[in-house]
Amino acid sequence: MNKILYALNGTGSGHITRARELIPYLKKEYEVDILISGCNYIINTKLDIKYRFKGFTFVINDNGKVSYLKSFFYNNIIRFVIDLFRFNIKKYDLVISDFEPISSWSSKLRGVRCIQLSHQASFLSNKIPRTEKKDKLAEFFMNWYSPCEEYIGFHFKEYDKNILGPLLRSKIINAEPKIENYYVVYLWNYNTNYILEVLSKLDQYHFKIFDFNTKEKQNINNCEILPTGDDTFFNAILNCKGVVCGAGFELPAEVLYLKKRLYVIPIGNQYEQACNAEALIRIGIDSYEKLDYNHLKSWLKNDSNSTQDLDISNPKHVIKSINDFMRK
Structure with missing residues (x-):
């Protein structure tokens, strides 16, 4: 062999x-x-x-x-x-x-x-x-x-x-997603305090923020801060309304497959993510170069969804x- x-x-x-x-x-x-x-x-x-x-x-x-x-x-x-x-x-x-x-x-x-x-x-x-x-x-x-x-x-x-x-993971392919009234936020390159500063102004929406520096769940205003973990993160993605994340590859692909709303922010000075964002923009996904209150608010108010079918x-x-x- x-x-x-x-x-x-x-x-x-x-x-x-x-x-x-x-x-x-x-x-x-x-x-x-x-x-x-x-x-x-x-x-x-x-x-x-x-x-x-x-x-x-x-x-x-x-x-x-x-x-x-x-x-x-x-x-x-x-x-x-x-x-x-x-x-x-x-x-x-x-x-x-x-x-x-x-x-x-x-x-x-x-x-x-x-x-x-x-x-x-x-x-x-x-x-x-x-x-x-x-x-x-x-x-x-x-x-x-x-x-x-x-x-x-x-x-x-x-x-x-x-x-x-x-x-994609077989658990994603075989999943039965639901739509609950919250958004998942995974921006590991941003300081959580800054994320809270931006999202707290959007108090008509609820956010689950995943932070690998957090050891236990915290509730601050309209935000829930959660420690990262495979099953916790998977379930949050599965049942959310949409996801705000970096412009990597696998996570955006999973979000698209699950028919969730997607908003990507490429990591600065990261060419691969900038190109991924461009690819996503071409298929109708919203993106911006940084976490910005006005741009994110506009995306949230739009409340439209991508119906892209991925050739997995x-x-x-x-x-x-x-x-x-x-x-x-």
């Missing part, structure tokens, strides 16, 4: 939920070890992790924007290089990297076959929506952060031959693509 290393970036919830869906299928055909770098504050991996690394983490400044300078000094580049060369990648027949740099670079330097399986991989195609001004530095970074010889990208639409629709991926189709690559 061929041996596969499945390596994922642990900083994003979407990388984890995708691994949860795919790995049981992979284990039916291959011997699979799991590597993770970085940590997540909202969900438990629920995976049998064999290798853990610190990875590379972006640092957010007080304005809710990515600070490249702080990120450079926060991350131990020397430790990253040592981990890269010490890791025994040669014992694997194939490496699957979900935007995980140690496995990708180790594969590239040691001549091990590697396939990129991520939303970020879709940026290798020129056909996906982008901002009006292409950020060449950010494009270069995404291309070389986790380089692989082949790729399968995920996006809101199948923009190119190597790009599939979102691979099936895990079996993804496994078939991996098998085809193995047979090359």
Whole structure:
């Protein structure tokens, strides 16, 4: 039986939920070890992790924007290089990297076959929506952060031959959503006090704010502050009226699939999220560059909903693509 290393970036919830869906299928055909770098504050991996690394983490400044300078000094580049060369990648027949740099670079330097399986991989195609001004530095970074010889990208639409629709959690696909009179707010890059300052002015609406720094539930005016947790967050999304969140990929895709209202605020200086926001705008989703009272109030008053139908991926189709690559 061929041996596969499945390596994922642990900083994003979407990388984890995708691994949860795919790995049981992979284990039916291959011997699979799991590597993770970085940590997540909202969900438990629920995976049998064999290798853990610190990875590379972006640092957010007080304005809710990515600070490249702080990120450079926060991350131990020397430790990253040592981990890269010490890791025994040669014992694997194939490496699957979900935007995980140690496995990708180790594969590239040691001549091990590697396939990129991520939303970020879709940026290798020129056909996906982008901002009006292409950020060449950010494009270069995404291309070389986790380089692989082949790729399968995920996006809101199948923009190119190597790009599939979102691979959603089975619990989302099988869910029976309801509409209760509250909005979920998940803006982890913003200070909760600032979020409260803005949302408290919108006192005719009720908000559930998720904050990974909060240990127990708090009620302040029209806002409920909740600690992050997989089941708590899932149930809140399932029964809400709408979601205000960053312009990532997996969470907006789940919200769209559940037919909830969606309002996205891309993280500042984060090119990938700016491009995701552009893609969502093109299919009728509202977005703004920052958390702004007037703009958010306008969206809430509009009370319209997107009826977008997503072309979601099936895990079996993804496994078939991996098998085809193995047979090359």
